[in-house]
Every structure is written in structure tokens, then in C-alpha cells.
Amino acid sequence: MCSDIENSDDNLLDKVAYTENEAYNLYNNYALQTGFSIRKGKPRYFNGTKNIRQREFLCSKEGFKIDEDPSFIRFTVENDVWRVTAFNPEHNHELALPSERHLLRSGCRISKPKADCYNHVNTKKMSTISARDAQSLLNHFKKRQIEDPMFFYTVQVDQENRMTNFIWRDGRSRVDYDGFGDVVVFDTTYRTNRYNLICALFVGVNHHWQNVIFGCAFLLDETTASFKWLFNSFLDSMGNRSPITIFTDQDQAMSNAIEEVFSNTHHRLCLWHISKNAPSYFGELNSNSEFQSLWNKCQKYCDSELEFQNTWDKMMHKFNFEDHHWLNMMYKIRHKWSTAFTKDSFTVEFKASSRSEITNHVLNNIADTTISLTNFVIKYESVLAGMRSSEFNEDFRCNQGAPQRAVKKSGILGHAAQVYTCKIFKLFEYEFLNSLAIEWKIVDYSQRVRIVHFDHFNSNISCSCKKYESLGILCCHALWVFNLKNLTKIPSQYILKRWTKEAKKGMMAYEQDNHSSSNAKEAEIVWRNSMLGIANTIISKSQGDDSLKSICQKILLGLDEKIERESSKLGSNANLEENEVVEHNTADEMLGLSNHVSILNPPCVRSKGLRKDRLKGHFEKRKAKSSKDASSSRKKFFLLFY
Structure with missing residues (x-):
């Protein structure tokens, strides 16, 4: 085995291996550490033989059949030595995050110890x-x-x-x-x-x-x-x-x-x-x-x-x-x-x-x-x-490649493929294809008539079918007008973030204005949860890579020092300590019970003959009103934990 195989240097030019499998592993190890998957290219043979003369391994980026990904490596074989004679590290797509790299196709495998670990947990x-x-x-x-x-x-x-x-x-x-x-x-x-x-x-x-x-x-x-x-x-x-x-x-x-x-x-x-x-x-x-x-x-x-x-x-x-x-x-x-x-x-x-x-x-x-x-x-x-x-797998699939498009040269469809997730893009594409079939003609009022209002100054558009209002995706009638006006992009006001690849980015950001009228306790809870969400997202992205973990730790420690300095200037340490005491009140203290009192099991509700089957809805029941269980009349107390 060649020692170079485990080397993860950025430049693989002139590195060698001694079998096709070693050559594949050399590039695959580099790819998985970098954040992409690979596939095999067509081999070139010595004339008149089945012996490989050259073999390329390529980035397996999916979905970009028009603009192929430039990243590749080429091995030339001489005297059973596989030497890297061409290497291009450039990519035209976003690389997988450390937390996503186990999903890369050329790296999908689970070890027996890891499987045993899951079973043990x-x-x-x-x-x-x-x-x-x-x-x-x-x-x-x-x-x-x-x-x-x-x-x-x-x-x-x-x-x-x-x-x-x-x-x-x-x-x-x-x-x-x-x-x-x-x-x-x-x-x-x-x-x-x-x-x-x-x-x-x-x-x-x-x-x-x-x-x-x-x-x-x-x-x-x-x-x-x-x-x-x-x-x-x-x-x-x-x-x-x-x-x-x-x-x-x-x-x-x-x-x-x-x-x-x-x-x-x-x-x-x-x-x-x-x-x-x-x-x-x-x-x-x-x-x-x-x-x-x-x-x-x-x-x-x-x-x-x-x-x-x-x-x-x-x-x-x-x-x-x-x-x-x-x-x-x-x-x-x-x-x-x-x-x-x-x-x-x-x-x-x-x-x-x-x-x-x-x-x-x-x-x-x-x-x-x-x-x-x-x-x-x-x-x-x-x-x-x-x-x-x-x-998570669908997030990864969307980030790794653009979906196939029925109309390759449509600007607005290409824009949709960039911003929407794969599933939502297909819904948008369905409306787009229907828009191509719409004909401008006079119809009688016994047929369904759609009225579209369009303002070419700001690209505002509305349709009487109300699809955008109810679904958040433009209808075929609006897209027909956009095609007529030669719009090549979806106006930003009609890209609903919840349907995009970026839907989950920044969703936990705290906005002070939204809580100005709320009581102090509620605002503190919302702010705390917002910050925890942001921190959790950052930490999750850092896992799996030592350099990212180091950056995350350094920034968080620096932030802690900065907060400490500012807190000292404001003289708010006492308030922080007081809030911390309130935050850690126990459930038993809130209920007014001593710590040795336990919660008892629920009372068993008398079965009405419905077990594995779904319960019937209100109007599926034969009787207008079912007899109320005696337990429903009991006075109830509640515990609250967050």
C-alpha cells in the first residue's frame, strides 16, 4: 500500500498508487474530506489490450448536465504505477458541510462498531x-x-x-x-x-x-x-x-x-x-x-x-x-x-x-x-x-444539485431551480408548463375566467384564482403574463422563504420590535429560545471537523469574555444572578409539593371498542353526544416546564 493514500494535501498532482482501487481511494479520501462525492470516468486502454492506460475520476455533482463540474483527477499508468498527471480542484457548486459528508454517495458506509453503538444506545x-x-x-x-x-x-x-x-x-x-x-x-x-x-x-x-x-x-x-x-x-x-x-x-x-x-x-x-x-x-x-x-x-x-x-x-x-x-x-x-x-x-x-x-x-x-x-x-x-x-437527506440532495428542468433555456424556470427545493420546484414547474399552454382568446362566461392584474413598474401581479395567496407559489396565469413580458426572474416579493433552500437559515433570529408589547417574562423566554436555537445550529455545523470546532470554540469564548466585560460596565451581575435563581425553580416547588411526592399513573379510560383503529370524528359517531367520563369532572392542576 502506498503511504500517499492517506495524505490529504490539497494538491494531489504527481501522487502515486499501485492499483486502481488505491487510486480511487486516494481521490475519494480527498473528496470526502473536502465535501464532495466522486464517480468513475471512462478508462483509456493501451492499443489492442484491456490494460488501462489512463483513468479519470470525476466529481459526481448531480443535475448540472449543461455546465459540467470541472473538478477531476487523471491517473496515467506506467509499469503498474498509477501517477496523477492532471488534477483540477475547482468546483462550480457548494461543498457538503462536515455534518453532511456521511451522506456523500462515495462515502456511504456504516461500520459494524458504529452499528453496535446504535443498538447499545x-x-x-x-x-x-x-x-x-x-x-x-x-x-x-x-x-x-x-x-x-x-x-x-x-x-x-x-x-x-x-x-x-x-x-x-x-x-x-x-x-x-x-x-x-x-x-x-x-x-x-x-x-x-x-x-x-x-x-x-x-x-x-x-x-x-x-x-x-x-x-x-x-x-x-x-x-x-x-x-x-x-x-x-x-x-x-x-x-x-x-x-x-x-x-x-x-x-x-x-x-x-x-x-x-x-x-x-x-x-x-x-x-x-x-x-x-x-x-x-x-x-x-x-x-x-x-x-x-x-x-x-x-x-x-x-x-x-x-x-x-x-x-x-x-x-x-x-x-x-x-x-x-x-x-x-x-x-x-x-x-x-x-x-x-x-x-x-x-x-x-x-x-x-x-x-x-x-x-x-x-x-x-x-x-x-x-x-x-x-x-x-x-x-x-x-x-x-x-x-x-x-x-436532512433532502436538504443535502437539494444543495448537491439542481433539479432536471423540462425547459432548459427558460430564465424564470432556471431561477426557480436555484431558489426552490426540489419538490417545490416541481410544483412551480407544473404551473410554468401549464402557462405555456394558455391561449389568449375570447371565452363566454359559462367557462372559468381568470383575471390577472399586472403592474410593470414594480412587477406586482395578482390573479383571481388566488393560488399564490393560498399556496405561496405563482399560478400558471401569472406566469403566462411574466412570459409575455419577458421576465427572466421571479420577482423577490413572490419568493416565499418557507419554500426555498434557505428556509431554515436565520429563522430563530430575535426581533425586539415583535415583543415590545409583551410582558418581560415572555420576552425573556422568546429571546432565550432564539439564542439557544442559533447557538445549537452553529455548533451542529461545526461538528465533524476539527478546524471548524476550533473556530466555533474560539469565537464563543471570545463572546463570553466580551459579554462579561460589558456586563461589568453595566453593573448587571446582580440581575443576572437573580434571573438564574428563578430559571432553576424545580417542578415540585412550582406545584407546592415536597420532593418525595411522585406523580401517579393516569386513570384507565373505559374503552369504547376502539383500539388499533383510528378514532371516529364527531359526525362519524352514531350518537350525538357520548357519555362523559367521570374523571373529566375532576378539578385539575397543571405544571409548566420550559
Whole structure:
């Protein structure tokens, strides 16, 4: 073996190896340390033989078929010696960060010791579960809070000190919410644990169109009081920033709580549940095509409130529904389910809570009716880690190459490929291709007409279809006008950051003006979480490379010294010490209990025959009201941890 193989000097020219495999490893080791992956080029042979005369290894940058990456190395073989005779270290793309280099294709491998390490860690986690489930769960949460200063949990107990409701989220979920918490899907259709508690998930969608979980909770019952407690706790954990839109099943107790806690949030109902339940109220009209057409149009295909009203009136009069109780009730809440009323608000064009139910299906596969709460939380954390690994892989894929474009020479499509993630680019490209098929022609008013307003001075544009307002991506009608005006870039005001490759950069930055009216404690919590998020991101980027770790440590130590000097000048040391004492108050002190008092397990809720299956929504239940559990009337207290 050649000693030069382990040498990581920047200039590989004239280095030698003695086999093709050694030559590959020489360049691959250099590539992985630098931050790119490699692939083999076509070999050149000695005339009349199968002996290699020259072999190139290239940067395996994907997606740039027009402008090839210039980085390569060429080995020339003489007397079984592979010598580097040409070497170009230049790249036309961003190199992988140290934390991403294990994802490089030519470096993807996992050693047996590392695999054994993963198994050992999981075994250790499972051994932490004790017989007393509730206290074990609290101990796990406290441990997680030590590991993650932004970890949040809060617990409700009854008068007998039994756990009833609780919610938790880690620091990463808070960061995700800051970037993608504009639309939240809330679902309570999952109930699989030994206490038959209701699992409630807060789910969103990230910049790769993937599910992202903001928090998880368990509830003893589905009363307005429980939902109010849960929503207030969730809001408190997220710095009191409400989502723009929240999607839920149709449940009156849930609606009451949302109206009070999320008063400025658009509440939308899951159309899938409505469509599934509606046939039970229509009888033989379920087979009437004209009625079904009008009903479906009211749900999803009206462009305006006026069009909805005209369609609704036609349906009600045509089929004598003036006294129909269910339809009259639905009309009163039409703004929550008809898309005619949602076009001006950002909804990511969701029409159902399927996002959350997909995640519930994943959770259903890791649990059964005998699982303990602590065990569930540990498995939930494993699912969460897998989801985040998928996001990390997609981040890496987007940064490593531009997506394939259907139209190579389009400036505006090329710009979209640069700024959007791969998945969002495909959505944009679909609209762009549709814009090429639009023809300028006179149509009669029985057909769908789109009105586009364009200001060529500032490139402001609006379309009556409202796609940008609801989805954050320009529609084909607007893009048709841009093509007509020869615009080669998407105007900056129409690039929504949450859909871009840069979506997560700087999302934890603290803005003083946003909290000027908040109370002092709330502002301090938001500021602290913001700074922790920034520090955590910087430290994560530094891991895996000694030089980056050294830079990170040097800057942080220098910052500490600077803060210390400025603090001394301001004479604020006393205030800092006082705040630190408050920050470390224990949970037992907040509750007013002595340290030896333990939290007891939740009461077991009587099963209604629903175990592994999803819970039915409000209107799927046969009875209008279910009997309330006796435990729901107990007076509740709560603990708050952050």
C-alpha cells in the first residue's frame, strides 16, 4: 500500500498508487474530506489490450448536465504505477458541510462498531423504563431537558395527583415551528396505549413538502376544558405565536377551544371527514348526479363567496332542503369548510387533515394497547429522528444539485431551480408548463375566467384564482403574463422563504420590535429560545471537523469574555444572578409539593371498542353526544416546564 493514500494535501498532482482501487481511494479520501462525492470516468486502454492506460475520476455533482463540474483527477499508468498527471480542484457548486459528508454517495458506509453503538444506545434507553409509568415519564422529560435546554413539557394532574393530560416538544420542534408553523394540522384520531388516552398531534409541512411534527400530547378526554388547556400550553411553548390556519376534525368542543385560544387563526375543517359523513344525511340523493355535482362544487369548486351562495341556493331550492337540519347547520359554518372562503388565507391548499393521519398511521405501527407512556415517548422520538433524517437527506440532495428542468433555456424556470427545493420546484414547474399552454382568446362566461392584474413598474401581479395567496407559489396565469413580458426572474416579493433552500437559515433570529408589547417574562423566554436555537445550529455545523470546532470554540469564548466585560460596565451581575435563581425553580416547588411526592399513573379510560383503529370524528359517531367520563369532572392542576 502506498503511504500517499492517506495524505490529504490539497494538491494531489504527481501522487502515486499501485492499483486502481488505491487510486480511487486516494481521490475519494480527498473528496470526502473536502465535501464532495466522486464517480468513475471512462478508462483509456493501451492499443489492442484491456490494460488501462489512463483513468479519470470525476466529481459526481448531480443535475448540472449543461455546465459540467470541472473538478477531476487523471491517473496515467506506467509499469503498474498509477501517477496523477492532471488534477483540477475547482468546483462550480457548494461543498457538503462536515455534518453532511456521511451522506456523500462515495462515502456511504456504516461500520459494524458504529452499528453496535446504535443498538447499545437503544438498549440503554429501554432500560430506563421503571414500573411506575408516570414518574418514569417525568424523569425522562427531565433528562431530555438537561440534554436539550429548549425542551418543553407540561403536565396536568388531578386531585389525587394522577397524571391526566400532558404535552411535550423538543427544541428542534420549536425551530421547525418558527419556520413552518403557519399552517398546523391538529388530529386526535389515535388512541393506542395501556390507559386508552387520546394521542393528539400538531403537524405541519416543511420546505420539502414533508410532514413535520411540532408537538405531541395525550388527553384524558375530549372536553372543551382539555382542549383549551392543550392549546394554551402549545401556544405558550411556541412563544405565543399562533398559526395562520389550523385544520381539525369537526368537533364542537375542539371548535370552542380554538375560537377562544386561537382567536386570530383561520379554523378549517377536514373535507375528507365531511365527505365521508355527508352521505348518511342524503339518503337516495346519494345516487343523484346533479345533486352530487352541486354539493361537490359547494365544497371545493367555487371561486368566490357569491358563486358559493348561488350554487347553494340552487341546490337547496332544487331539492327542497330549506328545512334540512344538517345542511342548515353546515351553512352556518360554511367559512370553515368551503374553499370559496379560504382562498385569501395561506392554507398550503390543504383540504383535509390527512397529514396528521398519515403520521398517526406511522405511530400506530410502533405501539399497541399494552404500551406504557414512557415506552411510547421513546419510540416516538425514534420516529421523529427518522423524519428529520429524511429532511436532512433532502436538504443535502437539494444543495448537491439542481433539479432536471423540462425547459432548459427558460430564465424564470432556471431561477426557480436555484431558489426552490426540489419538490417545490416541481410544483412551480407544473404551473410554468401549464402557462405555456394558455391561449389568449375570447371565452363566454359559462367557462372559468381568470383575471390577472399586472403592474410593470414594480412587477406586482395578482390573479383571481388566488393560488399564490393560498399556496405561496405563482399560478400558471401569472406566469403566462411574466412570459409575455419577458421576465427572466421571479420577482423577490413572490419568493416565499418557507419554500426555498434557505428556509431554515436565520429563522430563530430575535426581533425586539415583535415583543415590545409583551410582558418581560415572555420576552425573556422568546429571546432565550432564539439564542439557544442559533447557538445549537452553529455548533451542529461545526461538528465533524476539527478546524471548524476550533473556530466555533474560539469565537464563543471570545463572546463570553466580551459579554462579561460589558456586563461589568453595566453593573448587571446582580440581575443576572437573580434571573438564574428563578430559571432553576424545580417542578415540585412550582406545584407546592415536597420532593418525595411522585406523580401517579393516569386513570384507565373505559374503552369504547376502539383500539388499533383510528378514532371516529364527531359526525362519524352514531350518537350525538357520548357519555362523559367521570374523571373529566375532576378539578385539575397543571405544571409548566420550559
